[in-house]
Amino acid sequence: MTIDIRDARPEDWTAIWPFFHEIVTARETYTYDPDLTSEQAEALWMSPSSSPLARTTVAVDADGTVLGSANMYPNRPGPGAHVSSASFMVDGKARGRGVGRRLCEDMIAWAGRSGFRSIQFNAVVETNEPAVHLWQALGFRIAGTVPETFDHPKLGYVGLHVMYRPLT
Known part of the structure; x- marks a missing residue:
């Protein structure tokens, strides 16, 4: 299966929201408030940071169907802005097909091109084994x-892992 990664467009939110909502309300992998409205979630996901480096992407198949999404941004402002971070969500119907891997590979390449020294994931639920x-x-x-x-x-x-990957 061909999976392309591209920058998300505002009109992609209608495809992202159903799986975003499903994942968040399951309360198994994300610390987001399960009562977020679509508008609140869109502001959070599609504009993850005020940094000009912030980016939201979608993974699409050959037909243009949105299979997953990622957002990426500096982990912290100021003295911590040399470390990037990201969040990833894959539609349940597309899991196990390499979508998360492709989104993360794209994020790692973006972080390197953007001059970050490393990547830190702040809150990976330890029971989210995949x-x-x-x-x-x-x-x-x-x-x-x-x-x-x-x-x-x-x-x-359960615990939350802090995960780290150097880029330099």
């Missing part, structure tokens, strides 16, 4: 785990 394994396969390591910082609906309090 994501943890993918990030590790792409060169990330677990820098630490903050215990009991995520209230999983089935497993109770």
Whole structure:
């Protein structure tokens, strides 16, 4: 299957919102408020930072169907702006087809081109094993785990990994 990554356009939100909403309301992998409205979620996802380096992308198939999305941005302002971060969401119907990998590979290339020294994921739910394994396969390591910082609906309090990948 061909998966292309391109910058998201405002009209892509109508395709992103259904899987964004499904993922967030499941409360298994993201710390976003499950009561976010579409408008609030759109502002959060499509404009992830006031930095001119912030970017939102979509993964599309040959027909142009949106399969997933990512947003990327400096992890912190000022003295922390040399470290990038990102978030990824893949439509449940497209999981297991390499969409997350392609989105992350594109993000890593973008971060390198943009002059970042490293990438830090601040809150990877430790029980999200597919994501943890993918990030590790792409060169990330677990820098630490903050215990009991995520209230999983089935497993109770679980940890959040901080994951790190150097670019230089």
